[in-house]
Amino acid sequence: MHENRNVERRTVLKVAGATLATVGLGATATACGGGSGASGDGTVELRFSWWGADERAKRVNESIALFEKKFPKIKVKTDFQDYQSFWEKFQTQAAGGNPPDVFQNSLTFLRKYDKRGVVLDLKSQVDAGNLSLDNLRSGLDKLGEVDGKLVGVPVGSNVMSLVIDEKVFQAAGVTPKQGWTWDEYFDALQKIRDTQKVAGDTGYFGIMYLYDLYLRQNGKAFFTDDGLGFTEAELTEWWQDGYNRVKAGIVTDPKIVEQTKPKSALAAAHGASEFTWDNFTVRYATEGDSTYGLAPIPTTDGKQTGQWLGGLMLSASARTEHPEEAAQFIDFMVNDPEVGKVMGYDRGTLTSTPQFEAYQPTDAPNKAIAQYEEDVAAAGVLGEPTPHPAGADTVEAAFLRISGDMSQGKTKVSDAVKQFFSEAETALAG
Template identity: 75%
Template sequence: MGTSRNVERRTILKAAGATAATLGLAATTGCGGNSGSGNGTVTIRYAWWGAEERAKKINQSIALFEKKYPKIKVKTDFQDYVAFWEKFQTQAAGGNPPDVFQNAVGFLRKYDKRGILLDLKSQVDAGNLSLDNFREGVTKVGEVDGKQLGIPVGSNTMALVIDKKAFRKAGVEAAPGWTWDDYFKALKTIYDKTKVPGDTGYFGIMYLYDVYLRQNGKAFFTDDGLGFEQADLTEWWTDAYNRVKAGIITSPKIVEQDKPQSSLSAGHAASEFTWDNFAVRYTAEGDSDYGLAPIPTTDGKDTGQYLASLMLSGSARTSHPKEVAQFIDFMVHDAEVGKIMGYDRGILASTEQYDAFKPTDTVAKEIAQYEEDTAKAGVLGTITPHPSGADTVEAAFLRISGDMAQGKSKVSDAVKQFFDESEAAFQA
């Protein structure tokens, strides 16, 4: 799971909603084209999104799996985020999705609604897949309406990445329990003293707004729609627009010009909200000193945070549910796989893998410590439900907020447009 600006999370409009009507046909079409052989060997198809480095690690892990299960062969397929979901929708519409695939919470209800996802509880009951030895609360991410539709491979939570040098130069500190008022005052101080905007654009990150809403007794989503009112978003975006115009927030035009680099690592901001495990990108991209800071709060206590996760799901059309379950079980529990994968997809979800991997670089150590400290603080709640269409809604939130911040639309018009597009996405 990541910020809206992360390549794995942004520009999903093409991959979401465009073929929703077609996908409705998938529930009535055939079985997956899985293969078997006369000697009892079966082949399952595994697909994921990510870069070449992730592919190398996954292929190493698969080699270990095939050594342990010589009668199961794994055929692999991977693309970048957008291409993955485009291809997946085509395969799902044709009744032939991969047997097992990487998934995220925003897609669970969408594809469960279309009969694409395998309820893995039957395989847990059969002893082919274990839900034991997971870090507390992680498996809840893959639960929908009493069904286990995904098994987490890693976890992450929202965090604030700061340019430590900029914060020190401005004489401000990101301290546990600080409030949103403290945060925005810090941004103004940073801008006044360094002429660098304080934040890259918090207002367009759906998952951050969810955290803020949770701090105030609401949530971004309910089971079947939005959990907040137009007045709530009007206030959020009005304040953001004023801060952009005041120079406290990076201009969206500069954010676009900096892509694919973050404006934080480009030196055009002093902080950025993101998923904690994405912190590695800033050290790789920039030349300052970056670190993880606490989420601002409304009351000085409740951060609204929860664990999100990338996960593995199975196809309801697979001819080999047992083998799919055995593969998932191996990939999430095997200690050697944990050592290979590291924190590529978040902090390792099972205790076997979490204990097996010992981070050696400074950034990975800080990410692990951040999640450990957050868990100890007792602030982590249960992830907000994501209704069918949540992926399209997230893309709309990012796009419309960006137009609003650039003055292409009035705040009132942007809010109305977002609610209209969200309603259409939920009904698709």
């Protein structure tokens, strides 16, 4: 999963804006199912859709060729777009009762489309032996569950991480260590600013998933099963602190961050560290001129980071005419070792043990990603995924947009908090 985090998060905003206007799905849809039926010789056709770039398309198509060789009576018709176009098209298909048989998915959208009756509960297919979860790596076996149903199977994993410019950190005499605190992190940013004349961070306070980690460190979470898990006062403190650090020069000026896009402000040397999903970090080696590494997440108590494994998933349509074949396809894409060799870490670190062991990365960025996830797991800090209620995608978009306006001085912190809570409550009530 090599998408640019900033691009992906930014495009969510446009997709989410249309979400609330989407009509009710599930029982109200009357169109035909997702499958195309079986031909006279018993051949079944599945429709499979995903988002990504041309490189992912080539890898997926090569993997599908392996699947069709093993299952000659199942043909797979493919469709892919960029992130924004995918969700716009999927919403239209789902509203019309004709989503693809199998589709790429993420935690943000699981509950939303389960609530609307769009996704298939795959537990019966597991029981029937058409889909195996036995080989999923530790921390991933529950990722696709919603209210006791299995509505997604992870195909690529990632974890929130801290990417650092190693040359800048070394020159400043800063060495991140497992269990370091937020105070120590902010002291490091100040030291970097004072000695290297560059901001220490590119804008941590606008990342919803990082704020979730901070809340989890303090016994809370960004979302509960049906709402927000924090107060206006708590968000005010988080955003005010971030705004103050921008003004103090230890966090990159948000206007510079915007002007630098789509290139990362870290890679452009406008900051020395950046929080992002670990599998996005391959971009820095190609965009920047320094060396970049993955560092531990700062903590509140010196122990718990709040981290959890997320990642891309595969889901099946509740309207598919071929649930058995859809499950067999998902199983193959998740567990087959040869597919692991073909896909590599394009969608994140491989989630099943057979694929993880079959693919041995040779480049430094992907080696570092695999090692980081192993180190985080070994540290014993991984927890269960945070619940994502229906409307979480709209909430995330609002958090990014409103925090950006606040950090640029377009709105006061207090007004920004009130605006966010208003938009979030509307989205979560829908």
